Amino acid sequence: RNLSFLDICYTASSVxxxxxxxxxxxxxxxxxxxxxxxxxxxxxGATDCVLLGMMAFDRYMATCNPLRYPEVMIKAAYxxxxxxxxxxxxxxxxxxxxxxxxxxxxxxxxxxxxxxxxLAILKLACADISINIISMAVANVIFLGVPVLFIFFSxxxxxxxILRIPSAEGRKKTFSTCSAHLTVVLIFYRTILFMYxxxxxxxxxxxxxxxxxxxxxxxxxxxxTPML
Numbered sequence: 272r273n274l275s276f277l278d279i280c281y282t283a284s285s286v287x288x289x290x291x292x293x294x295x296x297x298x299x300x301x302x303x304x305x306x307x308x309x310x311x312x313x314x315x316g317a318t319d320c321v322l323l324g325m326m327a328f329d330r331y332m333a334t335c336n337p338l339r340y341p342e343v344m345i346k347a348a349y350x351x352x353x354x355x356x357x358x359x360x361x362x363x364x365x366x367x368x369x370x371x372x373x374x375x376x377x378x379x380x381x382x383x384x385x386x387x388x389x390l391a392i393l394k395l396a397c398a399d400i401s402i403n404i405i406s407m408a409v410a411n412v413i414f415l416g417v418p419v420l421f422i423f424f425s426x427x428x429x430x431x432x433i434l435r436i437p438s439a440e441g442r443k444k445t446f447s448t449c450s451a452h453l454t455v456v457l458i459f460y461r462t463i464l465f466m467y468x469x470x471x472x473x474x475x476x477x478x479x480x481x482x483x484x485x486x487x488x489x490x491x492x493x494x495x496t497p498m499l
Contacts (some may be wrong), residue, residue: 273322273353273356274319274322274323274326275355277315277319277322278315278320278496278497279497280311280315280317280492281312281315281316281497282493282494282497284311284312284315284319285308285312285385285386285493285494286493286494287384287389288308288385289385289386289490289493289494291384291472292385300387302372304411305382305392306368306372306387307369307388308386309371309386309387309389309392310364310368310389311389312386312388312493313364313367313368313389314360314361314364314365315360316360316463316492316493317359317360317361317363317364317410317414318356318357318360318361319360319361319459320360320414320415320418320459320460320463321355321356321359321360321414321418322353322356323355323418323420323422323452323455323456324417324418324421324453324461325352325356326424327418327421327425327426327452327456328352328421328425329344329349330425330426330448330449330452331425331426331428331429332390333429333448334429334445334449335432336435359414360414363410363413363414365408367389367406367407367410368405369466370390370402370403370406371389371392371393371396371403374396374397374398374400374403375396375397375398376391376395376396376397376399377397378395380395381395382395383486384485384486384489385489385490386396386489388450388485389407390466390467390485390488391463391485392413394402407467409469415460415463415464415467418460419460420462422455422456422460423457426449429449432445433445433485451499453498454499455496458491458492458495458496459492459496460490462491462492462496465484465488466485466488466492467488484498
């Protein structure tokens with residue numbers, strides 16, 4: 272339910288603007304509205320990262336410890352897990368957004384993106400953005416690196432448990448309970464890591480190709496993954 276609600280909020284904060292940008296290529300947006308849109312889409316993405324990690328633990332308990340699952344995954348456990356996902360995502364993005372919005376902007380202020388995406392906004396700044404880069408690098412480790420490791424080790428134990436099931440039908444049935452989560456994890460994290468974890472090109476031609484790749488990548492983690 273949390274993931275469904277999160278994806279509804281995620282797509283509602285970006286997809287209408289993406290569709291509108293196709294109809295109105297030079298669409299303008301107020302500075303304050305851009306900050307709100309950046310916060311919402313970035314917060315939903317960060318929360319999604321943590322929530323998918325929490326769901327991996329849920330799948331681990333259901334597969335590897337099915338008899339203990341009703342005792343461990345009680346309301347007193349899963350409500351704080353879900354709440355901490357929302358709190359962590361919103362808190363870090365509030366800091367990232369405030370740092371970005373305090374920067375001075377000059378020039379024509381044309382955002383080379385479908386929405387007010389933070390990397391596209393930082394490229395418009397007329398000041399040193401090293402603090403923003405460092406804070407985003409720390410956030411990447413916490414919200415990308417840690418959940419990816421958590422999910423990886425969870426599925427190592429899950430796969431090991433599935434392989435010990437004697438019947439092929441039993442293995443298929445058990446794996447099917449994890450297949451939806453695993454599919455979303457693979458698509459979401461691959462695109463997010465490509466977007467925020469890759470080195471930036473110094474060559475202008477390479478930078479143009481990178482901007483196009485960033486826009487297409489954002490469609491995957493902002494539209495395709497929620498749809499699945």
